[in-house]
Amino acid sequence: MKARVTVMLKNGVLDPQGEAVRHALGTLGFAGVEGVRQGKVIELDLAETDRSKAEADVKAMCEKLLANTVIESYRVEIL
Amino acid sequence: MKARVTVMLKNGVLDPQGEAVRHALGTLGFAGVEGVRQGKVIELDLAETDRSKAEADVKAMCEKLLANTVIESYRVEIL
Incomplete structure (x- = not known):
């Protein structure tokens, strides 16, 4: 059985990584990006079937x- | 408009971060975790409405x- 875990910083917690991505997108000419938050996703392959x-x-x-x-x-x- | 991007290493590409998580889960007593892949998720807030x-x-x-x-x-x- 497969599982997917998505981990995001809570609202209100400063996200410097997301902010860096937002800035880089602006530099590359992508206008209209108002906010970016970056998190991680972990996909697990489990032996459990229930x-x-x-x-x-x-x-x-x-x-x-x-x-x-x-x-x-x-x-x-x-999944 | 909100968008979510999920970025994962392709199959066959070594994922040391996922491997470290798998090992740590085993150490903590979680048996039956056969594989772990770690990626990143980026949530974007866009001005675009189309x-x-x-x-x-x-x-x-x-x-x-x-x-x-x-x-x-x-x-x-x-989203």
Whole structure:
């Protein structure tokens, strides 16, 4: 079973990486880019076949390792 | 208009970051994680209101800046 985790900085947390991308896009001539936020996506290949158990496992992984829940929010999708 | 770009390393390209996550999950006691690939997600806030023009713009941004198309593939979603 495959799972996808998307981790983004929470709203209000400064995102220098996104800001750098926004600036670089402007330099390259792309007008009209009003904001950029950059996060990470983690695709997991799981041996677990039960959908709800897989989701619970991945949430535990996020809490323990994949996301820093002080400043980041995460979203889990089971594919 | 909002757009989301997901950039992943192509299949066959070594992903040391994903491999490190897989190993760390094993160390933390999460068994049954068979593979991990890590990529990045970029959320863009665009002034453009035409859906197809926004999609074309974002694809051009990917080709020029956001993805290294030699080793990375990208997916564009207009939200």
